[in-house]
Amino acid sequence: MSFSDSFFAAKFGISRGDLENYLSEALSRGGDYADLYFEYLATSSLSIDESIVKSATQGVSLGVGVRVISGERTGYAYSDDLSPEKIKHAAQVAAMIASGPAKVEKTPLQEGAKRNLYPVVTAPSETAFKARVELAQRAERAARAYDSRIFQVQVVYADNLRHVLVATSDGSLSFDRQPLARMSVFALARDKEGAPQQGHAGGGGRYELDWFQNERTPEYFAGEAARQAIVQLGATDAPAGEQIVVLGPGWPGVLLHEAVGHGLEADFNRKGVSAFSGRIGQQVASPLCTVVDDGTIGGRRGSLNVDDEGNQTQRNVLIENGILRGYLQDKLSSRILGSPATGSGRRESYEHIPMPRMTNTFMLAGESDPADIIRSVPRGLYCANFAGGQVDITSGNFVFSASESYLIEDGKLTRPVRNATLIGNGPEAMKYVSMVGNDLKLDEGIGVCGKEGQSVPVGVGIPTVRIDRMTVGGTA
Amino acid sequence: MNFDALPEIAQSTIKQALAAGATDAECTISDGAEFSANVRMGELETLKEAGSRGAGLRVLIGRRMGSSYTSDLTAEGIRVMVQSAIDLAALTTEDPHASLPDADELGSLETDLGLYSEDVAALDTDRKIDAAKRAEAAALAFDPRISNSEGGSFDSNISGRVFANSRGFMGSYRSSYCSISAVPVAILDGAMERDYWFTSARYFKGLEDPEYVGRTAAQRALRRLGAVKVDTQKVPIIFEPRTARSLLGNLFEAVEGRSIYREASFLAGKLGEKIADERFTLIDDGTIPHLFGSQPFDDEGVPTRRTPVIEKGVLKNYLLNTYTGRKLGMKTTGNASRGITGNAGIGHGNFYLEAGDKSPDAILRGVKNGFFVTELIGSGVNTVTGDYSRGAVGLWIRDGEFAFPVSEVTIASTLQEMLMGIAEIGNDLEFRGSVSAPTVMIGEMTVAGR
Numbered sequence: 054m055s056f057s058d059s060f061f062a063a064k065f066g067i068s069r070g071d072l073e074n075y076l077s078e079a080l081s082r083g084g085d086y087a088d089l090y091f092e093y094l095a096t097s098s099l100s101i102d103e104s105i106v107k108s109a110t111q112g113v114s115l116g117v118g119v120r121v122i123s124g125e126r127t128g129y130a131y132s133d134d135l136s137p138e139k140i141k142h143a144a145q146v147a148a149m150i151a152s153g154p155a156k157v158e159k160t161p162l163q164e165g166a167k168r169n170l171y172p173v174v175t176a177p178s179e180t181a182f183k184a185r186v187e188l189a190q191r192a193e194r195a196a197r198a199y200d201s202r203i204f205q206v207q208v209v210y211a212d213n214l215r216h217v218l219v220a221t222s223d224g225s226l227s228f229d230r231q232p233l234a235r236m237s238v239f240a241l242a243r244d245k246e247g248a249p250q251q252g253h254a255g256g257g258g259r260y261e262l263d264w265f266q267n268e269r270t271p272e273y274f275a276g277e278a279a280r281q282a283i284v285q286l287g288a289t290d291a292p293a294g295e296q297i298v299v300l301g302p303g304w305p306g307v308l309l310h311e312a313v314g315h316g317l318e319a320d321f322n323r324k325g326v327s328a329f330s331g332r333i334g335q336q337v338a339s340p341l342c343t344v345v346d347d348g349t350i351g352g353r354r355g356s357l358n359v360d361d362e363g364n365q366t367q368r369n370v371l372i373e374n375g376i377l378r379g380y381l382q383d384k385l386s387s388r389i390l391g392s393p394a395t396g397s398g399r400r401e402s403y404e405h406i407p408m409p410r411m412t413n414t415f416m417l418a419g420e421s422d423p424a425d426i427i428r429s430v431p432r433g434l435y436c437a438n439f440a441g442g443q444v445d446i447t448s449g450n451f452v453f454s455a456s457e458s459y460l461i462e463d464g465k466l467t468r469p470v471r472n473a474t475l476i477g478n479g480p481e482a483m484k485y486v487s488m489v490g491n492d493l494k495l496d497e498g499i500g501v502c503g504k505e506g507q508s509v510p511v512g513v514g515i516p517t518v519r520i521d522r523m524t525v526g527g528t529a
Numbered sequence: 530m531n532f533d534a535l536p537e538i539a540q541s542t543i544k545q546a547l548a549a550g551a552t553d554a555e556c557t558i559s560d561g562a563e564f565s566a567n568v569r570m571g572e573l574e575t576l577k578e579a580g581s582r583g584a585g586l587r588v589l590i591g592r593r594m595g596s597s598y599t600s601d602l603t604a605e606g607i608r609v610m611v612q613s614a615i616d617l618a619a620l621t622t623e624d625p626h627a628s629l630p631d632a633d634e635l636g637s638l639e640t641d642l643g644l645y646s647e648d649v650a651a652l653d654t655d656r657k658i659d660a661a662k663r664a665e666a667a668a669l670a671f672d673p674r675i676s677n678s679e680g681g682s683f684d685s686n687i688s689g690r691v692f693a694n695s696r697g698f699m700g701s702y703r704s705s706y707c708s709i710s711a712v713p714v715a716i717l718d719g720a721m722e723r724d725y726w727f728t729s730a731r732y733f734k735g736l737e738d739p740e741y742v743g744r745t746a747a748q749r750a751l752r753r754l755g756a757v758k759v760d761t762q763k764v765p766i767i768f769e770p771r772t773a774r775s776l777l778g779n780l781f782e783a784v785e786g787r788s789i790y791r792e793a794s795f796l797a798g799k800l801g802e803k804i805a806d807e808r809f810t811l812i813d814d815g816t817i818p819h820l821f822g823s824q825p826f827d828d829e830g831v832p833t834r835r836t837p838v839i840e841k842g843v844l845k846n847y848l849l850n851t852y853t854g855r856k857l858g859m860k861t862t863g864n865a866s867r868g869i870t871g872n873a874g875i876g877h878g879n880f881y882l883e884a885g886d887k888s889p890d891a892i893l894r895g896v897k898n899g900f901f902v903t904e905l906i907g908s909g910v911n912t913v914t915g916d917y918s919r920g921a922v923g924l925w926i927r928d929g930e931f932a933f934p935v936s937e938v939t940i941a942s943t944l945q946e947m948l949m950g951i952a953e954i955g956n957d958l959e960f961r962g963s964v965s966a967p968t969v970m971i972g973e974m975t976v977a978g979r
Contacts, residue, residue, distance in 0.1 A: 110617070111613055113598075113601065127575040133583075251911070450920065454918070
C-alpha cells in the first residue's frame, strides 16, 4: 500500500505536502528534530457477569501529537481535531521548546521498507459484535461447567483497531494498521463452608477473530481460570524467606520484564539512574541466560511493524550468555547516546511522549528437561503463574506476585500454596539461575506494561528455570 | 467550542438517543487541558501543553444497556455515538437491576466545593518551570550524596465535567489541580537509591514551597542508602502515612459494591460485624471543600455525601452506585464513577482513616524491634481472600529508634488479621490526595528476607 491509499490520506485527505508543512511549522523556532504521530483508535469491549451480558461498549478517539526535540529538550503538544489550523497550532506550541531561527534544511518524506507481522484481513473489531458476544458466552458456560464449586464467572472480551501515521523531519514516513484482541476469564470457587478463591486466565494477540476458534478457544481459557480457582481451594500458607525457586514456562517470564527489562530502557541509563547503568559487557546473569526483546514475532501482542516513532521493530539481544549486551532505545536516547535505533520507541496514545519500552521479552531455551529441574530440588517453590510485578529501577529491587504455586519436596510438587510475592535485585537475582529448561513458552497474550502513567501491550516468555536463591514473601 | 457550549451538546445527545429508541439515557462530557514541565539537572527537559475532550453515552432500552464514546463532538460524531450505543443495547441481556437512579435520588450539592481556581490557568509558563527547577535544585543542594536526579516537575490541569440524563438531571463543574514534585537519587559506594516527594493543591497558593518538596525528597532518598536485607521474622510493622494510604486502597477494593455482590471480597456478607480494632474508623466523604476526592455529584448525577465505612471497628456501609445498590437491595451511596468509556463503576470520594491520638514519635518509641515501612511495591494483595504479601522498603526499629535502612524484603499477613491487629493509629492525618491515612501500626506481620 502506498501513502496515498493509507488510512489518514484516504479518510482525512492528509497529503505529504501537509505533513511537510506541519513539520516546518514545528521546526520554525529552530528545533533539531520534529515528528507527527496521527492515531485513530476504535475500541470495543463487552463483559459477561452472572451469565448476563451486562455491558457492551464501543467508541472512537483520534488525534495527532507533535514533538519537537531541541538538544536534549522535548516540546510536546497534541490535538484531538485534525483540522489544519489545530494541527498547526499544536506544532507552534511544541516548537516553543526551541528558541532561534528555523534551520532551513528539509528532508523530503520517504516511505520505509514495509512488512506485515499481522496480516489480518478483517480485524476482530470489524466483525459482527454478536460473534464476539458468542465467544464470551462460550467461555462463561465452560467455566461454570468445569466444576460445581465454581460459583461466579466473569468474562471480558476487548479488542481495538489502531491506525497510525508517523512522519519525521529526518524524512521517514510510515503508517500501520494494528489490530489487537483479548479475552479474560475470572472464576471464583468455593467449598461448602470455605472462603472463595479466584482463578484468572486469558489471551489474545494481533489476529483474526477465528484465532479464538482455532488456536486458543474460549473453553481453553475458561478451563484454565476454573482450574486455578479450584487448585487454590486447597492452598496452604506459602513459605517465608530464601528458597530455591523453579519458574514454570510462559507467563513467569514476567521475571525478565521486571528484573532486567525495565532496567535496560535507555532513558534511565542515559540519566544514569538505573541499577544497570554503565554495566554493558558485565556479567549480570548466569551464563545459562540469554534474554531477548523481540518485536517481530508474527501476531504477538507485543509485536509491531513499526514502533511509535516510525522505526521498524527488531530482535534485540539484551543479555547474551549472562553478559549485558544492550539497551532499548527511543529516538531521543539514541540521538543523545549516539546509539543505533532498536525500534523500541512506544507510547500509549497521541497524547503521550514516546519512551523506550519493551515488546516481547523472553529467555531462550536451555538444555535441561523440565522434569529433571523439578527433580533436582530437595525443598523449594514451583511457580506456575504470576499476577504481575513491579521494579524500582534505581535500586534494582523488583517483585512479582505468584498466583499459582506449589511446594517442592524431595523433587516432587506436593501441595499448592497461597499467593505470595517474590522479591529480588535485578543485576544479582539472575546470577543464581542454575538450570534452564528446553521448553521455552511465550505467554498467552494478556500483558500490559505501565511506565510513567503510560500503558502498552507487551509479551513475556521463559522456559522452566531453577533459581537457587530468591526471597519468597509468605508467612510460614 | 468553549466549556459553556457542552451542556447543550449533552442534552441534545440525550434527545437523539430517546428519539432513536432509548427508554433512558445519560451523557458525560469531559474537557481537559494539561500542562507539564520537567527539569533535570537544572535544565528544562520536557514541556507539554495540550487539551482534549470526549463524550460518553449510556442508553437503556428497557432493561438492556449499551454504551459508546467519541472524541469527535461534531454533529456527525454524536450521531455515530448515539447509533452505536443503541445497536449495542440490542446485543446485551435483559438485566432486572439495570436502571438510572430514581428522580428523587438525583441532585447536586449546593455549597461551593472550591474545586476550581483561576490562578492555575493564569500562571505563566516561566513561573511553572521555575517551581520545578527550585524543587530539584533544593534536593541537589541538600547533601553531596544527592548527586543525580530524575528531575523536578510542575504539572497542572484544568478540567470540566458535564453530565445530563433523561430523568431531568443536568449538572456541570470545573476543577483545577497543580503539583510540584522532585525525584532525587542518592549515591553511596556505587549503590543508588531514589525517592520522591510532592505537593498538590486545587490552587497555586495552596502548594508547599518547592524548596520544602526538594529537601523532603532528598532526606527520604538519603535515609535509604546502605539498605540491607534482614532475617525472616515476625515483628510489629509501622506504616508511615504514605504507605498506610495504600492499605486503604486495598480496603476500598474490598468494600466497593461490585466485589460485594459477586462475593469476591473478604468483607462480603460482613455488614454489622466487628472486622477491625475498635479504634479503626474509615470514612468516605466527597463533600469536603478543596480536596481531591470532592465533587458536587457523582457520575450518575447523585449528590456526594459522607459515608462511614468502618466505625469503631464495625463494618457499617459498602460504597455503591445505582446498579450495585439495587443488586444488594440497598441504595446508592453516591459513589458512581466513570471515565468517558463504559458504564459507571465505583469510586471513592475522600477516603480516609480517622486520626488517633498518639504522635508518630510516641508510636515509634514504643517499639523494641520492628519495621517502619516507607515504600511498598508490587500488587500482592488479594482482596478476595485477604492474603497480603508485598515488597517493602523502610527503616529497622531498635529500642524505639531508627537503626538502619532495609530493602529487598516482603511483609505478609492477611488483611483480616491486620485490621484486627491494629496496635496504634497516629494523630498525623493529612489530606494529600483523595486517599489519606495517619501513621498505622500493626501488632505483627511476617517480614521475609534472608
